[in-house]
Amino acid sequence: MRFLGAIGALAIIFAILTGVYFLGGFYNVAAAVDEAAPVKWALMETRRASIARHEDHAKPPFALDDQTVIQQGARNFATAGCVNCHGAPGAKWAKFSEGLNPDPPDLKDVAKGASAGRIFWVIKNGIRMTGMPSFEKAGLTDDEIWHIAAFVKAIPKVSEADYRTWTAAPNP
Numbered sequence: 001m002r003f004l005g006a007i008g009a010l011a012i013i014f015a016i017l018t019g020v021y022f023l024g025g026f027y028n029v030a031a032a033v034d035e036a037a038p039v040k041w042a043l044m045e046t047r048r049a050s051i052a053r054h055e056d057h058a059k060p061p062f063a064l065d066d067q068t069v070i071q072q073g074a075r076n077f078a079t080a081g082c083v084n085c086h087g088a089p090g091a092k093w094a095k096f097s098e099g100l101n102p103d104p105p106d107l108k109d110v111a112k113g114a115s116a117g118r119i120f121w122v123i124k125n126g127i128r129m130t131g132m133p134s135f136e137k138a139g140l141t142d143d144e145i146w147h148i149a150a151f152v153k154a155i156p157k158v159s160e161a162d163y164r165t166w167t168a169a170p171n172p
């Protein structure tokens, strides 16, 4: 009985200390400061597992390796503002994105490891508490997002010249 009482008392003390730590403002939310390694690991694994559980298994409404789809995706990518954070072939990200924590990943690397369905889900829903916006909330349709997912999958093979031509403003 005494043992259980001690555990209960410890649990109450722990709850109070946790409350003081977080609600008392001791936890530092500054983007300029990195989380402790175990916290960073836990947050990354939480995001990875959450995306894996939620990612769409919906079939894309058109073939994602079609050149016209990829080129339309490049234009959507440019106008939606992805370049500001992630950059694009031959286009540098905006300086401010270097202040984001976590860092926006290089989409060339993402494209190699992630399915189109996963990429679609991330663009559509965003990732809370990272800076990655939900583009459905920002007004893009599923079709527009599938085009972007097709482009992201193709990024490792898109040359700087291709990207420049595809996203150049049409002649009036």
Ligand code: HEC
Residues within 6 Å of the ligand: 047, 051, 077, 080, 081, 082, 083, 084, 085, 086, 097, 100, 102, 103, 104, 105, 107, 110, 114, 118, 119, 122, 123, 127, 130, 131, 132, 133, 135, 148, 152
């Ligand atoms: C304001 C900055 C910002 C903008 C704009 C932005 N992203 Fe991101 N994006 C991020 C950040 C930060 C992450 C990293 C999240 C993480 O570490 O889990 C990310 C992650 C991703 C990922 C990887 C998710 C994964 O599988 O781990 C993809 C794919 C992605 N973004 C695509 C896009 C596309 C496409 C657009 C435009 C439609 C876009 N992003 C616009 C900041 C941004």
